[in-house]
Amino acid sequence: MVRVVVVVLAIALVVIGLAAGFQRRLIYLPMPADVPPADERLPEAEEVVLTTEDGLDLGAWYLAPDEPRAAVLVANGNAGHRGLRAPLAERLAAEDLAVLLFDYRGYGGNEGSPTEEGLARDVRAAHDHLVHERGHDPGRVVAFGESLGTGVVTELATEREVGALVLRSPFTDLAAVGRQHYPFLPVRTLLRDRYPVAERVARLDVPVAVAYGTDDGIVPAELSREVAGEARNLVGHRPIEGADHNDAVLLDGDEVIAAVRDAVDALDG
16 A cells, blocks of 8 residues: 555656646747748738847737827737737727737747746837837837736736736636646646736736636636736726637637727727
């Protein structure tokens, strides 16, 4: 009996060790292929290079109407690249909004490896581009985060001025999501990257709009509802009935665009 217990403990320790060592490969899922040129996915967009404070060059696309009402900085989720967000950018541009799509380090052919600290540097470079290179008033920048990107933009909003936040499929913190998928692991103890979205949202006074699917199999809807409940200035709460995490309606559907509109209208207040 003692031998059985020892073997079980040894296996558990191996599993925990592997989870700790390879956790970022489970969190960050960049597509291996490079991003196609902008003129193939978003013909009206301009190719942009963002340089981070630690010297990495990141690919980006900038799209703007002649007189944009505001600028939307899009922080992606944990998979794919900016080319997959082209339909979102087109719909936002149709709302008279400037849009900046970019890829994090390690994504879309960019050098580097993604971490919470690294993605924070990446989004700061995107914010700097909109404000210092394009001349957008930071108070008219809407930071749009999808899933993992909600952690990225909420951190940005604690460090830099933004006008509003749009959070698509937000989670309270990364450990809460991890516990849903790996209930047999001490996720909160193991995690290196935390992304405390709800805690940060509770500290912010900017307008916040939240959209999520009620049947989300990756980020449970109750986590998104909890984030919405923490917002001091909630201007849009849009649960999308029956939608799962990667359904088209959550990528660039009407309710997601309406959540952006909620945020921009709050700026016009």
